[in-house]
Amino acid sequence: MTEPMLSTDVQRPETTVPPVTSQADARIRVNGLVKRYGTLEVFRGIDFEVGAREIVTIVGPSGCGKTTLLRCLNGLIAADEGEIWSNGTRVTEPIAGMAMVFQHFGLFPWKTVYDNVSYGLRMAGVPAAEIARRVPHFVNLVGLKGFEQAYPYQMSGGMQQRCGLARALAVEPNVLLMDEPFAAVDAQTREILQFELMRIWEERPTAMVFVTHSIEEAVLMGDRVFVLKGRPSSIKETITIDLPHPRTRETLREARFAELREQVWSTLMSEAREAEFKLET
Numbered sequence: 001m002t003e004p005m006l007s008t009d010v011q012r013p014e015t016t017v018p019p020v021t022s023q024a025d026a027r028i029r030v031n032g033l034v035k036r037y038g039t040l041e042v043f044r045g046i047d048f049e050v051g052a053r054e055i056v057t058i059v060g061p062s063g064c065g066k067t068t069l070l071r072c073l074n075g076l077i078a079a080d081e082g083e084i085w086s087n088g089t090r091v092t093e094p095i096a097g098m099a100m101v102f103q104h105f106g107l108f109p110w111k112t113v114y115d116n117v118s119y120g121l122r123m124a125g126v127p128a129a130e131i132a133r134r135v136p137h138f139v140n141l142v143g144l145k146g147f148e149q150a151y152p153y154q155m156s157g158g159m160q161q162r163c164g165l166a167r168a169l170a171v172e173p174n175v176l177l178m179d180e181p182f183a184a185v186d187a188q189t190r191e192i193l194q195f196e197l198m199r200i201w202e203e204r205p206t207a208m209v210f211v212t213h214s215i216e217e218a219v220l221m222g223d224r225v226f227v228l229k230g231r232p233s234s235i236k237e238t239i240t241i242d243l244p245h246p247r248t249r250e251t252l253r254e255a256r257f258a259e260l261r262e263q264v265w266s267t268l269m270s271e272a273r274e275a276e277f278k279l280e281t
Contacts, residue, residue, distance in 0.1 A: 027054075027174060028050040028084070028085070028086050029085040030047060030073070031047055031082055031083045031085075032047060032081060033081070033084065035065065036080045044081075044233075045234045046082065046234060046235060050208075053205040053207070054207055055208040056210070056222060058225075059226070059268055060227060064229065065228065065233050067180075070209065073091065073098075073177055074098060075093040075095060076094060086175055087174060097173055098173055098175040099168035099171050099173035099177070101165055101178050101181045103180040103181060105161055108152075109152050112148065113139060113144055113166075117139055117163065117167045120167055120170060120171045121135070121171060135148075141169065141200060143196065156189070162196070174206055174207060176208045178209065178210040178211065181210075182194065182212075182217070183212075183213065191249075198220075216252075219241055219243075219257060220251060223241055224240055225238070227267050236267070242256070
């Protein structure tokens with residue numbers, strides 16, 4: 001099925017994201033987080049905050065714990081030490097107001113687009129009238145209007161990921177967690193979805209934590225980039241991305257974008273090259 005094509009270069013006034021200035025401004029607070037699997041310590045000493053209108057992207061070598069960190073933030077797995085707070089609630093299990101988009105879509109193959117998008121609302125006990133109002137809105141927002149009765153097997157990978165995004169947005173979260181959401185689609189579709197997500201975020205800004213292996217994607221999407229390094233890993237550097245919003249394809253051609261991409265690359269790849277030739281003991 002043909003991937004919906006929407007414009008990504010709509011001109012909008014430039015805006016900037018206000019920095020987190022106090023704990024009251026933070027939508028997420030993480031203090032001293034440690035995660036172990038048996039004797040393997042995945043990460044330690046993770047501390048950060050994410051503002052209510054901020055996108056934080058996380059990069060790091062394979063196996064450094066990026067996805068594990070995201071699952072801890074969502075309460076899907078428990079940290080061994082430290083605390084996670086979201087909107088004044090300590091996260092020890094999945095909580096309302098937080099939604100996650102997975103790399104491999106996570107759709108129910110026996111459900112239509114409409115039923116997949118409405119699933120989280122039904123589980124939350126949202127009244128049927130409110131579901132009927134919200135679902136068409138978010139299906140339209142991600143560009144799937146007209147495909148409400150399609151099943152996942154009938155759709156392209158990009159359309160399936162749009163459906164997964166609509167399902168997450170439908171619960172109207174104030175924290176959105178993205179686990180390499182575009183890694184399973186082709187390069188062209190990935191670029192389309194990147195700018196679609198930025199468009200949606202501009203319409204409904206919220207706190208977002210975005211895990212990716214792509215340095216370019218991290219710089220394009222993020223207001224700050226956290227670079228995870230080490231064994232166990234920790235946040236070795238935080239790079240502020242001082243590119244204005246909205247970000248379009250023109251952003252990719254800016255000299256400042258290239259400078260920031262090189263800064264992240266240099267920070268990350270210095271350790272990646274060492275790890276490439278390191279024998280396990």
